[in-house]
Amino acid sequence: MKIVLTEKPKNAILIEGFPGFGLVGTITTEFLIDHLKAKKIGEIVSDKISPMVAVHDSKVVDPLGIFYDNKNNIIILHALIGVNGLEWQIADSIKSLCTDLKIKEVISIEGVGSMELEEPSETKAFYYAVNGEKWEKAGLEQLKEGVVMGVTGALLLNKGIPLSCIFAETHTKLPDSRAAAKVVEVLDNYLGLKIDYKPLLKKAEEFEGKLKKLMEHSKKSVDLKKEKDLDYFG
Numbered sequence: 001m002k003i004v005l006t007e008k009p010k011n012a013i014l015i016e017g018f019p020g021f022g023l024v025g026t027i028t029t030e031f032l033i034d035h036l037k038a039k040k041i042g043e044i045v046s047d048k049i050s051p052m053v054a055v056h057d058s059k060v061v062d063p064l065g066i067f068y069d070n071k072n073n074i075i076i077l078h079a080l081i082g083v084n085g086l087e088w089q090i091a092d093s094i095k096s097l098c099t100d101l102k103i104k105e106v107i108s109i110e111g112v113g114s115m116e117l118e119e120p121s122e123t124k125a126f127y128y129a130v131n132g133e134k135w136e137k138a139g140l141e142q143l144k145e146g147v148v149m150g151v152t153g154a155l156l157l158n159k160g161i162p163l164s165c166i167f168a169e170t171h172t173k174l175p176d177s178r179a180a181a182k183v184v185e186v187l188d189n190y191l192g193l194k195i196d197y198k199p200l201l202k203k204a205e206e207f208e209g210k211l212k213k214l215m216e217h218s219k220k221s222v223d224l225k226k227e228k229d230l231d232y233f234g
Helices: 021-036 087-101 133-137 150-157 177-191 197-233
Strands: 002-005 013-017 039-045 054-056 059-061 064-069 074-079 105-113 125-129 163-170
Touching (some): 002 087, 013 021, 021 074, 021 177, 105 150, 125 133, 150 163, 177 197
Parallel strands (some): 013 105, 105 163
Antiparallel strands (some): 039 064
């Protein structure tokens, strides 16, 4: 696994989102790339990553793309595919990126299952960070109990990363654009990006439909490969 960069901006904030519960991280980073008009400056490549890409506006979208917003000095790591089994390697790659680019802060975005039986009128979001004062001013409650898995869990266990985490509650395993919109609202308050996230909600709904189809095709491809492997070895 290696990082390929065409530019190396320094002292930026890195925002990363992977397709976890509700696909909140992926949808949020897609929002940010589109709204901030961030340009692609690299990718994470590995022969262990599923060889699958999406095509959007006649352009190939890499599985793990790295984008840069020069105006706000923000780097966005956008993941379209799951990385089960590669969480530690991804965390190590992010740590290397932090060292190489002198990243000021890594903001990890995750969806978490809600404990409430009925869907509330307003989506809740929580933070985990060493210094939470700024996050509380941005309207977040501190996460006091919970289990964190995936890339975010590996990052929390990987010492030396200036990490903050945003957890948005979701009631569904399907793409949750409302939870993603809540994260965008929080990031807007925290970073002063001046994002009008309400119009982005409509774009999220359009994107989540495409993303849902992509994930379905991905699952079918994996299932088909397993069937072929069984036939071959059987």
